[in-house]
Amino acid sequence: MAYPSELLYTKTHEWARRDGEEAVVGITTHAQEELRDIVFVELPKAGRAVKQGEAAAVIESVKAAFDIYAPVSGTIARVNEAVSKSPQVINQDCYGVGWLFAIRPSSQQEFTTLLSSGAYEKQLQAGTHQ
């Protein structure tokens, strides 16, 4: 399953999983395939407040650096230190061990602005795919 249906998606290729009080965030299969060769990850500090759409992390591939945007506003609750140590796990398992950070959302409202897996796949087919 390239785009699990239990996740919510952003147009900028992040996914969010609602998990109790938190939203766990990572990048999609499409993003991981486009970036390829991930060699460095810069994660936000726990406790940092982020706004929806704000650059919260940076992923560097061999070729270039890319911003990762917060799918919803809130406070960074936890970060995944495992991806800092072995960035390539994002390429290997972007929905599992390759998650990036968890946000404690400031409101539930913003989740309604995110895409379902179907809508996200439609967006991919419409434009960015070559």
Next chain:
Amino acid sequence: MQKTALYERHRQLGAKMTDFHGWEMPLYYTSILEEHKAVREALGLFDISHMGQVLVTGPDAVTTLNHLVVSDMTQVGKERACYTLMLNERGGIVDDLILYRLGEAEWLVIVNCATHAADVEWLTGHAQGGTTVADISEGRAILAVQGPRASRVLEEILDAKVAGLGRFAIAPIRTMGPDACIARTGYTGGAGFELFVPNAHAKRVWDAVLTMAKPLGALPIGLGARDTLRVEAGLRLYGTDMDAQTSPIEAGLDWTVAWNKTAFLGREALLRQQREGVARKFVGFEMSQGPVPRAGLELAAVSGKAAGLKVGAVTSGTYSPILNKPLGMGYVEPAYAAVGTPLAMTVRNQRHTGTVVKLPFWKGERTQPALTSGAPTVERLT
């Protein structure tokens, strides 16, 4: 965009293509890092047909070339090659190139893709006596076969003792027409060969190498890994690490200069620089972790009076999957060029410190075969 004879093969292999100075070339097939590792551990096959092939011939060819390059061409024997530089009168690098002496009065000159047309013009404009400069790139391909398994695989395919070909030696492949050659040269810093062949043979050689070498762990290699490999080997890229404003002394390539040669283009400027010194030096630096040093990033001093101030800039950088760390190259003020000097770069408001190291970064598998003279002729492609 221009396409090489192997364009279809790249598409069939699912390569991500890129525009490289007007050529549609493979950037990677699967992964830059995996391709990089395949070259270091087994074998990598590259299509580098975008590079220019120029034939310089005639009784005055050696005189012509000796005037244009910094090395001494009279010292290059038949079927031997030489990495060297062409300079302008100000001592700036016009291009770096490999010259292969095919015969007493016949030289194959391999020039960079971006400087191809300018180099042909430069060579033609400086041709002495009856020297002929012929751009033979059209209809010809270059395949690079690099890595520890390269000689074994090519021996099978060409049915010749290519392992006996010394470093920087070249031999004709008679079965593939005039000027078809195999040379023990490359741009990876490791063992390997380059084949200069007419287009009609390109696919056959490509397929044969891949078929035979796949079980050994071989992969086709795109320009992405070609770049990470050359950085790891400390090799400069023209247009990126040096240009017409760079001197060989600044670039750390003065080892190519034959100082005892009485005349060559750029010599006076170079001698002046040697006397007076240069304002910057090319260095390699590595970091234990952190972001990839990208071209253009400022390099700052870490200690002393200039601590925190800019002393240079990055020109090339990558992440090495063999050394498992970020590597960078660039220019710094000579006082900061010594091995062991710490240098800092600031990325997204965070300071990261590296250390100047001796190039190349990757030193493995640098066994230099004896400089055998009589190169074997490659007779047959089965």
